[in-house]
């Protein structure tokens with residue numbers, strides 16, 4: 001684990017929490033639904049967009065903390081296919097913040113050995129953003145550390161729909177046989193191909209929904225819901241979520257090895 005003090009000095013409680021987590025209990029992939037920007041702004045009598053602006057610091061801190069925890073991948077849900085329904089000014093501000101982020105924060109990714117990959121219907125974003133994303137991908141493609149995936153104009157249903165279309169197209173062209181499609185094929189053809197499924201999904205602001213995020217990939221992901229609003233989310237909150245994850249017993253629909261219900265025939269059909 002790298003030096004976390006370089007981002008935000010940790011208090012001794014967080015330091016102790018971190019020291020108690022066995023390295024093999026750390027998640028490989030953390031996904032985050034960043035929520036609560038609007039409420040954060042509202043609580044301060046500010047326009048909603050100020051919440052998004054304040055959320056940039058939380059993005060930076062989450063990215064750097066995850067990189068220093070040496071997780072393999074971090075995926076942030078920045079803009080969904082449904083977010084186009086928001087007021088035009090809010091959408092424009094979010095796109096503006098994204099452009100600014102790509103300009104100002106690229107060096108943070110480069111310096112932290114982070115690889116960058118946007119996921120979603122990127123071709124539908126404005127050209128300047130597509131160019132900025134492309135630049136970030138190119139500048140970080142030789143990096144060997146954490147993969148930072150940012151979901152933009154993304155939704156799980158859109159991703160699956162696009163994949164079904166592609167499969168039908170390939171089948172019609174005679175290059176794909178229906179029998180060749182299995183779960184591994186699907187995983188390997190989603191936009192997240194090559195990335196392990198998220199082990200931990202964090203959602204801020206207390207909402208208990210998946211909101212169309214990584215629907216295929218989160219089949220067995222552990223959920224951590226925190227009341228903290230996104231602009232207030234800090235390194236200590238990443239560590240609290242990771243510590244919560246480290247205490248979970250993951251069964252992937254089976255039973256725990258050596259557990260009392262491990263004997264043949266005893267596992268109930270409804271085991272989850």
Ligand code: FPP
Nearest residue numbers: 034035036037038039052055078097098101
């Ligand atoms: C949800 O809060 C947040 C979003 C829809 C956008 C997240 C965007 C950022 C954190 C800033 C931009 C990020 C980058 C990487 C440039 P909400 O507005 O739904 O909050 P509310 O539920 O309180 O209204």
